[in-house]
Amino acid sequence: MNLNKINEYPKYWAECYGIAPFLPTTRKEMDALGWDSCDIIIVTGDAYVDHPSFGMAIIGRLLEAQGFRVGIISQPKWDNKDAFMELGQPNLFFGITAGNMDSMINRYTADRKLRHDDAYTPNNEGGKRPDRAVLVYSQRCREAYKETPIVLGGIEASLRRLAHYDYWSDKVRRSVLVDAKADILLFGNAERALVEVAHSLADGKTLEEMQFIAGTAVMMRELPAGYKEIDSSRIEKPGRAMQMPNPYATEEVCETNKKEQADAQPVKQVVHIQPSRHDSNSTAVRLPSYEKLRNDRILYAHASRVMHLETNPHSARALIQKHADRELWINKPPIPLTTEEMDYVFGLYFARVPHPSYGKAKIPAYDMIKTSVNIMRGCFGGCSFCSITEHEGRIIQNRSQESIINELEEIRDKVPGFTGTISDLGGPTANMYRLGCSDPKAEANCRRPACIYPDICKKLNTDHKHTIDLYRKAREVKGIKKIMIASGVRYDLAIESPEYIRELVTHHVGGYLKIAPEHTEKGTLDLMMKPGMGKYDRFKELFEKYNREAGKKQYLIPYFISAHPGSTDEDMLNLALWLKQNEYQCDQVQNFYPSPMCNATAMYHSETNPLKRVKYKKREDLFVAKGERQRRLHKALLRYHDPVNWPLIREALVNMGKKYLIGDRPNCLVPEEGSDAELTPAQRRGSGRHGAKRFATKHPNQPDIRKDGKRNGKQGSNGGNRPQNGNGNGNGNGNKPNSGKRGKPTGQSSGNRNNTGNGPGARGGSGKPASRNGAGNGGKKPNRSRSRV
Secondary structure, X not given: OOOOOOOOOOOOHHHHHOOOOOOOOOHHHHHHHOOOOOOEEEEEOOOOEOOOOOHHHXXXXXXXXXXXXXXXXXXXXXXXXXXXXXXXXXXXXXXXEOOOOOHHHHHEOOOOOEOOEOOOOHHHEOOOOOOOHHHHHHHHHHHHOOOOOEEEOHHHHHOOOXXXXXXXXXXXXXXXXXXXXXXXXXXXXXXXXXXXXXXXXXXXXXXXXXXXOOOEEEEEOOOOOOOEEEEHHHHOOOOOOOOOOOXXXXXXXXXXXXXXXXXXOOOEEEEEEOOOXXXXXXXXXXXXXXXXXXXXXXXXXXHHHHHHOOOOOOOOOEEEEEEOOEEEEEOOOOOOOOHHXXXXXXXXXXXXXXXXXXXXXXXXXHHHHOOEEEOEEOOOOOOOOOOHHHHHOOOOXXXXXXXXXXXXXXXXXXXXXXXXXXXXXXXXXXXXXXXXXXXXXXXXXXXXXXXXXXXXXXXXXXXXXXXXXXXXXXXXXXXXXXXXXOOOOOHHHHOOOHHHHHHHHHHOOOEEEEEEEEOOOHHHHHHHOOOOHHHHHHHHHHHHHHHHHHOOOOEEEEEEOEOOOOOOHHHHHHHHHHHHHOOOEOOOOOEOOOOOOOHHHHHHHHOEOOOOOOOOOOOOEOOXXXXXXXXXXXXXXXXXXXXXXXXXXXXXHHHOXXXXXXXXXXXXXXXXXXXXXXXXXXXXXXXXXXXXXXXXXXXXXXXXXXOOOOEOOEOOOEOOOOOOOOOOOOOOOOOOOOOOOOOOOOOOOOOOEOOOOOOOOOOOOOOOOOOEOOOOOOOXXXXXOOOOO
16 A cells, blocks of 8 residues: 655646646637646536535646646536547546535435435536436446546445445445446545555556555455455354454443442543454455345344444455455555645645636535635544444544635635635534544554544543634634634533633624534434433533623524434424423424435344344344334424424324323423414414425524524624625525525534535535535535534
8 A cells, every 4th residue: 555645746747737727627628728638537416616625626636736637527418428528538537426415315305305406506406417426427438438447436436335225226236336337436535545546547557456545445356365354244243142352342441449439439441442353454354245235134234333343544454245246345444634635635726616617607505615614524423324434534634723724815815705704614523623532552443433422432632722722813814704613513522621612602603503412312312322412401501601701692503303213203202392392493304314324324224223233133123214104203293383293293192192292281292183373373474484484493582584694683693504794695504505695594403414525515514525414404405514414
C-alpha cells in the first residue's frame, strides 16, 4: 500500500495547462483550454457546482492539482451513449458517481413514492438522473468506450460495496461493483485511494497491480497469495456459543479493592483493548456469499454485524464475499487524511459558484450551502440508523484553524451577494472538531462501533476548547457579521463541556436550535445507540440557563424518528404523550428510511438485533413496523395534533386498550369523534399555517416567523438550520431545501443518515459530506451532514 501523502505525488505532465476557471463540460470548453483530450472524465448525477461541498468538484479539482486534465459530464441523458461521448475517450478512466445523494433516496420517499423535485438540479427539477444511476452510467460508458477502465465512487457506490438489503426492491442485491461491471470501486472519502489509482494508471500499471489499495473493492477469481482466510462464523458463529475470546471485544474491567467496595466508593473503570490475534495485513474475513444472504435474513444480520466491526482503518481485515464464481475483495478502509492533507484539499481552487451554462437557474442545494464551511469529517457517534461511520469512519479528520479562516475570507470575497452571515460552521456533527481517542494504541486496535455509547469511553477526549477557540476566531474575521451553527449538536458530548454550550447559545443560535434525542423510550434508544433522555434534560437545563444569562429567548426543537426497528406501538404512543406533555408539535415528519448498509437497515430486514451476537436460536427478535398501515400509524402518533390523524389514532388506542386516552381531558391524546376540538379556528378558515399546508416542528410558545424571515417582535431569528439572510431564503430543516421566500423553518423528524461523500448530504447544512436519509418532509435536505442523510 502506498503511504504517500496526497499532496506529495509527482505531478502528471499535463500540469503545464494550469488551472481551469471551470472544469470543461463540452468540447468547446476543452478547445478554449487548449486540450485535445481529457485524462479523466467524471460522470455525475448532480449539476456541476464548483464548490467544495459538491463531490465532483472536490474530486475534479484534486485530480487537476495532481496534473491531470479532468472533464465533467453532468446529468447526461442516459437513453443512449451519445452524451457519454461528448468529451471523447478519456486517456485514463471514467469516474462514475450518482452524485451527493443515493439516486434512489433522491428519487423516492420513505413510502416508496416518487418525488418530483431534486435539490441538486437546476430549478429543482426532478427526473434528471436515472434510478440506480451508478449502474446506468457504467453501462453507457462501457457502450461508448469498451476498453476504458471504469472507477466507481460516491455515496451510492460506497454504501453498496457489499451484498446489501435494498429497501426499494425489498431484497438483498449484489454488490454494485458486480452489477455495474466496473473495474474498481472506491469507498468512503476517497481522495487517498483516488490519487493512488490515477497515478498508478498514468504510470502504466494494470488494474491487477492495484488490487490492494486501501479504500477500494475489486473482483477476483480466488483468494490472493499470502493471505489467510478466516470465516466470519469463526468470529461469531450463528447458533451456538463462541468458545474463543471475542476478537471484537473492548473489555471494560472494573478494578476495586475490598476496602473501596466496603466504603461504597465509585468504581474505577479501566479500559483494556484486546487486539485481534489475526494480522490485519495478511488475513481476510470471509463473509457469507451473496447467494446465501439473499435467502437467509438471520445470516444477513450476522454478516452485517461482522462488516460493521471491521471498520477501523488501522486494524480492520480485508473482507471477501463470493458472488457466483467470483470473489468480491474489500480492502481495509483508507487511513484518514491528516490535517495537512485536509487543508490541501479544501485549499484548492474553487470558483464557488455553479457552472455558467446554468445561467440564472436556481440550484437549491447550492443556495443552501454557498456560505457554509466544512471543518471536519467523520463521526464516532455510531447511531445505528446512520451511515456516516460506514462511509467516513469513526476517526475525526480535522482542518486547521488557519484553513477554515482562509475559507471564510474567500466566501466573503467571492460569493455573489454575500451579506456577512455564515450559514454553518460544522460537519457531520457540530461539536466533534478535534475530538478523538487520547490513546493511540487503543485507537489502533479498538473495534467498538461507537465511542459514546452506551457511555462515553474513558479514553475519549471531550474537551471542546478547540471548537470554542475556532468560533471566537471566526467571529473576528472582518466582514463576518453572524455565524450560525446549523449542523446537529451531539448534546451528550456538549454537556461534558458546559462552556461550549454557553458559547453556542450566546453567539451562534438564531432563535431555534435543533438537536436529536430521536426517541424517548429506552428500548428503542438502545437499538438506535442513542443516550437516554436524562442527557437531553441536562442539555435543556444548560441551554435555558445560558439563554437567561445572555438575555435571549431561544428554543430547542427536538428531532424524532418514527417506525424505527424495535419501536413498538406502545413506544410510539409514549413518545406522543411526551410530546404533548412538553407541548411540542412535530409536523412534516418522516418514517425511518432503510438506507443501504446501516445497522438499523439490517434490523429492518432481519427483524433481529445485529448489535448483539446473532444466533439462530435465542436471538433477540425485534418488532419492526412494516406495511403501509403500520408505518402510517407510527407517523400519525408523532403528529397527534393533526385532525387528519385522529381516526387512525383512535382506532389504535381502542385496539391497544387505551381508550381512556381519547377525550377532552388534559391527559388525553386525541379528542373524541365529533368533539368541538376536531378543528381549530385556523383550520376552519383554511388560513394560517394549516391553510398554507406548511408546518414547522414548533413549540406552541415560540414566536411566529414573518414572511421576510424575521421574528415578530425581534430582529434576526434564524429557524434552526436555516441561514438568516434578510429575505427569508435558506434551508429548511427537512430533507428538502426551503427555496421559497417564507422565512419559516421546515420541521422534520429525522430518519437515517446517509453519508453523501465529499459533497453536501441529504441533510441541510454546511458542505458536509454526510446526511441522514429519511430526515424531514419526506424529502431530501440537500446538504447537512446532520440530517438528521
